[in-house]
Every structure is written in structure tokens, then in C-alpha cells.
Amino acid sequence: MRIALDAMGGDLGSELLxxxxxxxxxKRPDLEVVLLGPxxxxxxxxxxxxxxxxxxxxxxxxxxxxxxxxSPVDAVRKKKDSxxxxxxxxxxxxxxxxxxxxxxxxxxxxxxxxxxxxxxxxARPGIASLFPTLKDPVMLMDxxxxxxxxxxxxxxxxxxxxxxxxxxxxxxxxxxxxxxIGEETGKGNILVKKTHALLQQSALNFIxxxxxxxxxxxxxxVIVCDGFVGNISLKISEGLAEAAMQMLKVxxxxxxxxxxxxxxxxxxxxxxxxxxxxxxxxxxxLLGINGVGIICHGSSSSVAICNAIAEAANMVENxxxxxxxxxxxxxxxxx
Amino acid sequence: MRIALDAMGGDLGSELLxxxxxxxxxKRPDLEVVLLGPxxxxxxxxxxxxxxxxxxxxxxxxxxxxxxxxSPVDAVRKKKDSxxxxxxxxxxxxxxxxxxxxxxxxxxxxxxxxxxxxxxxxARPGIASLFPTLKDPVMLMDxxxxxxxxxxxxxxxxxxxxxxxxxxxxxxxxxxxxxxIGEETGKGNILVKKTHALLQQSALNFIxxxxxxxxxxxxxxVIVCDGFVGNISLKISEGLAEAAMQMLKVxxxxxxxxxxxxxxxxxxxxxxxxxxxxxxxxxxxLLGINGVGIICHGSSSSVAICNAIAEAANMVENxxxxxxxxxxxxxxxxx
Numbered sequence: 001m002r003i004a005l006d007a008m009g010g011d012l013g014s015e016l017l018x019x020x021x022x023x024x025x026x027k028r029p030d031l032e033v034v035l036l037g038p039x040x041x042x043x044x045x046x047x048x049x050x051x052x053x054x055x056x057x058x059x060x061x062x063x064x065x066x067x068x069x070x071s072p073v074d075a076v077r078k079k080k081d082s083x084x085x086x087x088x089x090x091x092x093x094x095x096x097x098x099x100x101x102x103x104x105x106x107x108x109x110x111x112x113x114x115x116x117x118x119x120x121x122x123a124r125p126g127i128a129s130l131f132p133t134l135k136d137p138v139m140l141m142d143x144x145x146x147x148x149x150x151x152x153x154x155x156x157x158x159x160x161x162x163x164x165x166x167x168x169x170x171x172x173x174x175x176x177x178x179x180x181i182g183e184e185t186g187k188g189n190i191l192v193k194k195t196h197a198l199l200q201q202s203a204l205n206f207i208x209x210x211x212x213x214x215x216x217x218x219x220x221x222v223i224v225c226d227g228f229v230g231n232i233s234l235k236i237s238e239g240l241a242e243a244a245m246q247m248l249k250v251x252x253x254x255x256x257x258x259x260x261x262x263x264x265x266x267x268x269x270x271x272x273x274x275x276x277x278x279x280x281x282x283x284x285x286l287l288g289i290n291g292v293g294i295i296c297h298g299s300s301s302s303v304a305i306c307n308a309i310a311e312a313a314n315m316v317e318n319x320x321x322x323x324x325x326x327x328x329x330x331x332x333x334x335x
Numbered sequence: 336m337r338i339a340l341d342a343m344g345g346d347l348g349s350e351l352l353x354x355x356x357x358x359x360x361x362k363r364p365d366l367e368v369v370l371l372g373p374x375x376x377x378x379x380x381x382x383x384x385x386x387x388x389x390x391x392x393x394x395x396x397x398x399x400x401x402x403x404x405x406s407p408v409d410a411v412r413k414k415k416d417s418x419x420x421x422x423x424x425x426x427x428x429x430x431x432x433x434x435x436x437x438x439x440x441x442x443x444x445x446x447x448x449x450x451x452x453x454x455x456x457x458a459r460p461g462i463a464s465l466f467p468t469l470k471d472p473v474m475l476m477d478x479x480x481x482x483x484x485x486x487x488x489x490x491x492x493x494x495x496x497x498x499x500x501x502x503x504x505x506x507x508x509x510x511x512x513x514x515x516i517g518e519e520t521g522k523g524n525i526l527v528k529k530t531h532a533l534l535q536q537s538a539l540n541f542i543x544x545x546x547x548x549x550x551x552x553x554x555x556x557v558i559v560c561d562g563f564v565g566n567i568s569l570k571i572s573e574g575l576a577e578a579a580m581q582m583l584k585v586x587x588x589x590x591x592x593x594x595x596x597x598x599x600x601x602x603x604x605x606x607x608x609x610x611x612x613x614x615x616x617x618x619x620x621l622l623g624i625n626g627v628g629i630i631c632h633g634s635s636s637s638v639a640i641c642n643a644i645a646e647a648a649n650m651v652e653n654x655x656x657x658x659x660x661x662x663x664x665x666x667x668x669x670x
Contacts, residue, residue: 069519134578144516147524181479181566184404189482189563212570216578225567228524231516232564233571235547240572243469243551244579247610251603258603264596268586275582 001030001313004087004096005305007037008065009103011298017102018045018057020305024313025053027306031313034096036062036083062086065103068298072106076114084108088115091291098292098312100283102305105295109145109286116291119321121328124153125288126227127295128161129234130281135218139165140179143284144231151194154178154224156328158204160287161222163323168285168311174221177210179229184209191226199224202331241276283308285315287324292316336365336648339422339431340640342372343400344438346633352437353380353392355640359648360388362641366648369431371397371418397421400438403633407441411449419443423450426626433627433647435618437640440630444480444621451626454656456663459488460623461562462630463496464569465503465616470553474500475514478619479566486529489513489559491663493539495622496557498658503620503646509556512545514564520544526561534559537666576611618643620650622659627651 005021007014014037021033035042039061046057064082066075075082084107090096092115101108109127118125126142141161146153158176165174178196180188185196187209199206210220215233225233252258262269274280282304283294292315294308340356342349349372356368370377374396381392399417401410410417419442425431427450436443444462453460461477476496481488493511500509513531515523520531522544534541545555550568560568587593597604609615617639618629627650629643 132582134581147516179567181482181563181570189561192563212567212572213574213577215571216574226524228516228527229564229567232514232547232560233567235516236550236568236571237547237575239548239551240575241579242548244576244607244611246469247467248603248607251607251610252600254603254606258600261596261599261601261603265587265593265600266596268583268589268593268596271589272579272583272586275586276579 001028001316002032002034002096003309003312004034004036004060004090004099005309006083006087006099006101006103007035007042008083009101010296010300011068012300014042014045016302017305018049019302021057021309022049022051022053023302023306024309025056027310028313032056032058033309034090035059036087037065038063060086060090066107068104070104070107072104072110075104075107076110084111085115088112088291088293092116097316098294100294100296100305100308100312102296102298102300105144108293108295112286112289112291112293116289119288119290119325121325121332122156122288124149124156125286126157126160127284128164128287129284131215131237132275132281133216133218136169137281138215138218138220138223139169140215140223140225140230140233141287142225142227142230143234144227146227149191149226151191151198154191154195154226155198156288158199158206158222158224159327159331160324161224162204163327164285164287164315164320165222167318167320167323168314169221171221173205175205175207176222176224177207177214177220179212179223179225179233180209181211182209183211195224245273280304282311285311290321292321336363336651337367337369337431338644338647339369339371339425339434340644341418341422341434341436341438342370342377343418344436345631345635346403347635349377349380351637352640353384354637356392356644357384357386357388358637358641359644360391362645363648367391367393368644369425370394371422372400373398395421395425401442403439405439405442407439407445410439410442411445419446420450423447423626423628427451432651433629435629435631435640435643435647437631437633437635440479443628443630447621447624447626447628451624454623454625454660456660456667457491457623459484459491460621461492461495462619463499463622464619466550466572467610467616468551468553471504471556472616473550473553473555473558474504475550475558475560475565475568476622477560477562477565478569479562481562484526484561486526486533489526489530489561490533491623493534493541493557493559494662494666495659496559497539498662499620499622499650499655500557502653502655502658503649504556506556508540510540510542511557511559512542512549512555514547514558514560514568515544516546518544518546530559580608615639617646620646625656627656
């Protein structure tokens, strides 16, 4: 099992990414990680590390990097030797089994589609993401790859996310909800109403519309929406979680009594913070591409990178793409 | 100043609504509140109250109530004597200056449009709502009245919310952001791109796209989006705030040390909770109707009801609708 890792992606530097790779290697004896980036730089960063794990770390030279705000189209067109293009090329040629990047997600998606192509029958690949809930995490798709969608696209998101959730979260037949503004059939915009009809008449485990309030309750395994709504749902949640932490801090700092309380409570506090921190949740699988790719949050911790690598290996091993194609074939008349 | 209050709306019962009305009356010497609901019931509930404020409380009989999940179209068509229909009728005939309801928001909106009509030039009335942020609250519109919108509708939301924010939040020239999935011009779905162009070429104080993350930062006064996205943004925020409280509780209950800490910190905690609780924030103004109406959260506290009544009076007094119509006239060629 060989996973390619964009060692230049993310906001926190490549040392942390290499830490993540080594943790993943430690946990799985058959795992190798290929680091992508400028060879000299990476050699230097790996050189001062010890431990048996480093033997399963290799470097592939990729001199160019794509910055967080670069246009995906430009990045793919003009930077043929970027870490993400080289990484997906390794996957294409069989030199790696999957690719993980915490870099520019639009560019990573574009590079994946360019190098690997789409799965047979898939109109629009997309990005799925896990949201923390009161119970198990819920998988929401799409979180930003496709901003203007048709119902057929959302229908395919349901198939892809449900295959992936079955595998990653060990769900037998994941329940699927359609994100809308009311639970009743008939509530929602035109796109939702059309998608509802498609899902309703399918054999998928569709439970109907779910509302924004339901996302964090954890009562459904998969939630489907277009990439515009999904991205805003994700970002608004991240923003609120961040703001809530700051508001709580401000309230605590207002009194000595609360400050004393904080001294006792801070461990519980930090577990809570971790639980809400999106950067802690492995990565977001690119679904619908002919291969395995995972996008991580730009501010991922080494733990998150380690989880994402394990997740990628898991997706390869359990052939999530085969499951998607197989399910899709049952509905070819519908898409 | 006479405000009509739907005394049967909301999840928490009419006693609490009457408490809210009396608090509002206490705060403003020229204020009268008209309670709407079954006369006998309300008479009984008012009878056992004392204080000078009750003299400015009157009752108008409205025998029918609309439940939270009733179809707005049906409610307006079949229940002519419902609290909301009777309430907006009072506004129409000048017997009340504004209407406040914590009931079914779709039905309240529909009743307002049916009874009062739209403001001159407004294509789609909508609902604005205040979101708590790290700084001043931000006004987001639309939060659910219009699920499928055109750019002209969003442009008008910008005008309406900005007039309302100027008044309610005492902003001189409120900054306006367009909710999208990237700050750069050109990011977003088709609707956002078209709306961006309209706002850009207007004289409104448009600062460009804002992302989901920016909502809670409080760096912008008004955020514009369609009602589908706005409703999901609101509901997902409410859901996350609720879930976060529960997650924190679970973490605290895990250790004795944290439980002790909680004892000291709980006051700060409860202020924090209030700050995040949407039900605490007065009400959501219906904008674009030819009159003043406010929708409150179903689980509004009496404080929230009191705030909403004051907000309604404020909107009447400061002629927010005149300001909307005036601004709109400057752009009639655009809409």
C-alpha cells in the first residue's frame, strides 16, 4: 500500500505533514508514503528523523507548488510539475495507490479529474466531508466542487457518498437525507424537489428531506446537497465553532470566579474543542474520480494527516470505487 | 403606538407571550399591545394579572390558530379568522401599527402579503434575521421566504436589509456582503455571479462576496443570499449551537474535576449560551410588505418577545418602509 502525500500542501508546513506520514506508517506495517515536493528540501527534512518508519518514506521530486488561492484551472494548466499533478500522475501510472493533499482543494480536485478521469457513468465528481454530530459523524456531499447542479448530479452524490459511508463508517445500508428547508416532501427549491423524486423512486435507503438543524443530531448517515449549499454549510459551521470558542473565552474572562472554574474545566474544554474542530477529522474524499484522492483541511494537525492516509488506504483496500460503479449501474436509466 | 401580538403563536404558550407584552409596555409609556386569540381564554389569562401596564393591553377575538406545520397556502385560504389573518387585518385598517407573531413563519409571511400587499417595486418580500457575531449582529436576508430566486430578488434583499440594518442597528451606511463560496469576484454559482454584477454597479455599500466563515466574524453588516441558503445557514447554526452545548456537557460530566470547574464557571456559561441562542434575538422582520411585521422564533423567551415588540415599534416610528421605497426608486431601471 503506497500513498502519495503532498508535502507542500496546507498552512502549517511540511514538517507537520511528515509527522503525520510517519504516524500512519507506524500504525500499518505494509504502508509506504511517497512525499511530493522539492527533493532537496524534503531530503533535508527527512534526514534528521530517525526510527524504522523512515525506511518506508520516499520522495518524488515535484518542484512546483500551488498556493491556496490560485485558480484551479490555471494551476492544472500551467503547473504540470506541481505536487498535486505529480501525485495524481503516480496514481495514474500505478506507482501510488492514492493521493492525499492538504493544499488548494479546487486545484486538487481539478488535477484528479485531469489525470485520472471520472468513474464510468459519473457526471460530476464531488467532495464528501464528515461532520461531527452528537452520534456518529455524518457524510455530507458535495462540499464545494459543483456549485450549479442538476438533480441527476445530486442523485449520483447520494450513491457515491452512501458507498463511501458504508465503507468508512461501517454502515450496513447508510440512511440518506436530502438537505432542505423542511422535512415534508414538497419543501425545498426546484433542485431539491426534483432530486427528492429521483431518490424516492430508487432502491437507495432514502429517508426524505432533512433540515439544517438535523445535520448535527447524527440521526442520518449521509446528507446530499449541491456544492454551493454544502460549502456554505461547512464554512458557516467552522466559523460558528470558532466564534463560539471566542465568545465563551470572553465570558470566562469577565469574572475571577469563572477563571478559577476554567482552571478545573480546561481538560474537558480541550476535548470539546477537538470534537468540534473540523481540522481534526481526517480528510474529505474526492468521489467519482477513477482513483482514490483525499483533501485535508489546510490547517490539519499531524493526527488529521495520519487519519487521512489511513482513510485513503482503507478506500483503496475496500475498493470503494467498485462499489460506486456497481451501484450506479443499477440506475443507469435514471442518470 | 399599537402593536398586535399573536397570543397563540410559539411553542411555549400564551402566558409567556403576555409576559413579553407587559415588559414591552413597561418600557415604553406610549405603547399599547393588542392580544390576538380566543377572547375567553385571553381574558382569563389577563384577568389574574395586576399592574398599571394591563390597562394598555387589549384583546381582539381571533378564534382560529395556525399550527407550526400547517401549509401557509392552506392557512391563509381556509383560516380567515386566524390570529395572523386578524392581526394583519388590524394593520391594514390602521387599528394596529404592526404585527408580531412567534407562530408559523411561512403562514405569517403569506398572511402579511395577502392582507398588506407588497411595497411598491418589490418583487419578492422576504425575511431578514439577525445572527450573533463576535461584534455587532449581522443581518442576513432572505432566511426562507424565497427558495428559488433571481439576481434581481437578491439585489432587492440588499436594499431592504440595508435600510433595515441602518435603522435597527444604527449603522450609517451598512456594508453589504454577498454569501458565496469564495471571496474573489467570479466565485459562486450563477445566481451569485449575476447578483455580484448588479451590486457592484450600484451605489450600495457593497464589499463583495463573503464566505460562510465570515458570517460570525461580524466584519459586515448585511449578508444577502437566497432563502434556501439562508434558511439552511440559520438552521445549521442553531443545530450546531445546540449540539455544541450538549457535547460540552458530556465532556464536563466525564470527570469530577471538570464538574467542580463547572460549579464556578456556570454563570459565564449561561451568558455564553444566551449569546448564542437565536431565540433570544428579538425577531426577524418581514421586509417588502406594505406594513410592519415581525416573526419570532417558536421558542422565544418573554425577553425576546418584548424585544420584538420594541423592534416593531422602532420600525414603524422610523419609517423603514419609506426608506426602502426611496432607495429602490433610485434603481428602478435595474429591477
